Amino acid sequence: MKLTPKAPGVPYNGSHIQFVSRNTMRFNPLSKTLVTAAVAGLASVGASTAFAQMAPQSVDMTVTGTIVPASCSANFTGGGEVDFGTIRLIDLPDSAYYRIPGTKDVTLNVNCNAGKRVMFAVTDAQTANAIADTAMYTALGGITANANYVFGLGTATVGSTPVNLGSYAIQMQAPTATVGGTSAVRTAITQASNGGAWAAANWVSKTVTGFPAYSAGTSATAVITTGTVFQFPLRVSAALNYGSRLQVADNTRLNGQAIFAISYQ
Numbered sequence: 001m002k003l004t005p006k007a008p009g010v011p012y013n014g015s016h017i018q019f020v021s022r023n024t025m026r027f028n029p030l031s032k033t034l035v036t037a038a039v040a041g042l043a044s045v046g047a048s049t050a051f052a053q054m055a056p057q058s059v060d061m062t063v064t065g066t067i068v069p070a071s072c073s074a075n076f077t078g079g080g081e082v083d084f085g086t087i088r089l090i091d092l093p094d095s096a097y098y099r100i101p102g103t104k105d106v107t108l109n110v111n112c113n114a115g116k117r118v119m120f121a122v123t124d125a126q127t128a129n130a131i132a133d134t135a136m137y138t139a140l141g142g143i144t145a146n147a148n149y150v151f152g153l154g155t156a157t158v159g160s161t162p163v164n165l166g167s168y169a170i171q172m173q174a175p176t177a178t179v180g181g182t183s184a185v186r187t188a189i190t191q192a193s194n195g196g197a198w199a200a201a202n203w204v205s206k207t208v209t210g211f212p213a214y215s216a217g218t219s220a221t222a223v224i225t226t227g228t229v230f231q232f233p234l235r236v237s238a239a240l241n242y243g244s245r246l247q248v249a250d251n252t253r254l255n256g257q258a259i260f261a262i263s264y265q
Contacts, residue, residue, distance in 0.1 A: 070112060070113055070114035070115075070116060071112070071113060072110050072111060072112040072113075072116055072118060072262065072264045073110070073111055074108065074109065074110045074111075074120075074260070074262045075108075075109055076106055076107065076108055076109070077106065077107040077109060078106065080106065082104045082106055082236050082256075083104070084100050084104065084238055084254065087100060087240065089243060089246065089247075089248070090243075091243075092240060092242070092243030092246060093242070093243055094242060094243045094244040095242055095244060096135070096139075096242065097131070097135055097136055097139040097166070097239045097240065097241065097242065098139075098166075098239060098240045098241075098242075098243065099139045099140070099141075099237070099238075099239045100237075100238045100239065100240065103235050103236060103237045104235070104236045105173075105233060105234070105235050105236070106233075106234050106236065107231050107232065107233045107234065108120065108231070108232040108234060108260060109229075109230070109231055109232075110229070110230040110232070110262060110264075111228070111229050111230075112227075112228045112229070112264060113228070114228065115179075115226045115227060115228055116226065116227070116228070116264040116265065117215070117223075117224045117225070117226050117264060117265055118215060118216075118224075118227070118230050118262065118263075118264045119191070119213040119214060119215040119224065119262075119263055119264070120213065120214055120215070120232070120260050120261060120262050120263070121207045121210050121211060121212065121213045121214070121260075121261050121263075122170070122204055122205075122206050122207060122214075122258050122259065122260055122261070123206055123207060123208065123258070123259045123261070124151045124152060124206045124257070124258055124259075125257035125258070125259060126151065126152030126153065126154055126255065126256060126257055127151070127152055127206060128152065129152040129153070129154060129155050129162075129164040129165070130147070130150045130151055130152035130153075130164070130167045131150065131152075131164050131166060131167045131241060132147035132150045132167065136150060136166075136167050136239060137149075137150070139239035140167065140168070140169045140237050140238075140239050141169070141171075141237050143169045143171075143203050144202075144203050144205075146205070148205040148206050148207075149169055149203050149204070149205050149206075150167040150168070150169055151167060151168050151169065151170070151206060151256055151258055152164065152165075152167060152256065153165040153166045153167060153168060153238065153240075153254045153255060153256045154253075154254060154255030154256065156246065156248050156252045157248075158245070158246065158247055158248060163241065163245050163246060164241055165240060165241060165246070165252070165254055165255070166238060166239050166240035166241050166254070167238070167239060168236055168237060168238035168239070168256055169203060169204075169236070169237050169238075170203065170204040170234050170235070170236055170258065171202060171203050171204070171234065171235045171236075171237070172188040172201050172202060172203075172204060172214060172232065172233075172234060172235075173188070173233035173234065173235055174186065174187065174188060174233070175187075175188055175215075175216040175230060175231060175232045175233065176216070176230070176231045177216045177225045177227035177229070177230050177231075178227050178228050178229035178230075179225060179226065179227045179228075183229065186216035186217060186218060186225055187200060187216070187217050187218065187219055187220055187222075188200065188201040188202070188214065188216065188232075189201050189214070189215055189216065189217040189220060189222075189224065190212050190213065190214050190215075191211065191212060191213045191214075191215070192211060192212050193211050193212075194210075194211060196211075197221065198215075198217055198220075198221060198222065198223065198224065199220060199221065200220035201214055204234070206258075210261070210263075213263070214232070216230055216232070238254070238256075
């Protein structure tokens with residue numbers, strides 16, 4: 001048996017060998033599939049050994065979210081400015097309070113994203129200069145004879161002396177409340193103290209303790225209404241000091257400032 005090239009000029013490549021004898025016998029190249037399978041098997045064994053030797057690892061998944069409580073927002077229709085316009089000093093009587101003709105209406109709006117019981121209380125930033133006496137109560141339309149029902153309009157300097165400009169009063173009108181998507185007129189009610197009974201409301205009293213509070217109810221003595229939208233119409237009347245006391249040299253603006261604190265639960 002003799003080893004000869006496959007053909008003249010063709011080098012040996014290690015994968016094609018021809019044996020020559022009396023009868024010619026040829027062996028084909030080793031199957032690539034078998035080689036690949038063998039290599040893959042060895043790799044698999046190596047990987048299994050490595051995986052078994054690795055320390056276990058973990059990663060965390062967090063699940064988050066925020067629960068937001070129901071809330072309410074408030075505003076005044078028209079921005080909350082009550083403007084009595086221009087008052088001529090010559091029209092003020094010398095020895096009596098001057099009721100500014102007419103009244104001004106403004107509406108407090110409260111909107112909640114869920115059913116709430118809404119109430120408000122009012123403080124007066126100008127309480128120190130409010131004029132509170134029987135004649136002023138009468139000038140303002142016969143309000144409750146109590147200093148807490150008059151709010152100050154600021155001061156003016158006459159000569160070198162500060163003079164109180166006058167007072168105003170706030171009267172509640174019938175509020176509306178939206179319950180279950182339906183809006184209806186309610187009764188204006190007030191609560192004198194925390195946990196106290198509710199009663200019909202008329203004039204608004206200022207507070208320094210959070211009470212009295214005002215709200216909307218189904219009747220004068222009912223528990224306050226739970227709703228999502230509230231409108232509280234308010235009517236404002238004002239009266240000025242004696243003309244003889246207000247001999248101002250320049251235009252003087254009235255400067256009343258009532259602060260409405262809204263609470264809900």
